[in-house]
Amino acid sequence: MAESMISQPLTGWGKPDLDLTEADWQSSSRGAGDVQIAFVEGFIAMRNSERPESPSLIFTPDEWRAFVLGARGGDFDLT
Structure with missing residues (x-):
């Protein structure tokens, strides 16, 4: 993949165009799921x-x- 495609934020909606290339991404402490935050x-x-x-x-x-x-x-619970 092209380097320019890595970690591009969604723009618009009044959000800044952040440079995420050096972001310190953190995963769940349990290692479950596939979401990371920075x-x-x-x-x-x-x-x-x-x-x-x-x-x-x-x-x-x-x-x-x-x-x-x-x-x-519980707003996002399936049951």
Whole structure:
């Protein structure tokens, strides 16, 4: 793959065009799932670890807090 395709964030929607080439990507402590996050310039980036060249989602701290609280509260549970 072309180097320019690696870890490109989704742009628009009022989010900055962050340079994620040097991001410190972190996986779940359990090693389960395929999501990684990185804290970059006051924002939170999320990507699919199995396809790191695919676009990353960018969250503001408030958006990330709402996402985490929703996940903890079961908002994304299948049952």
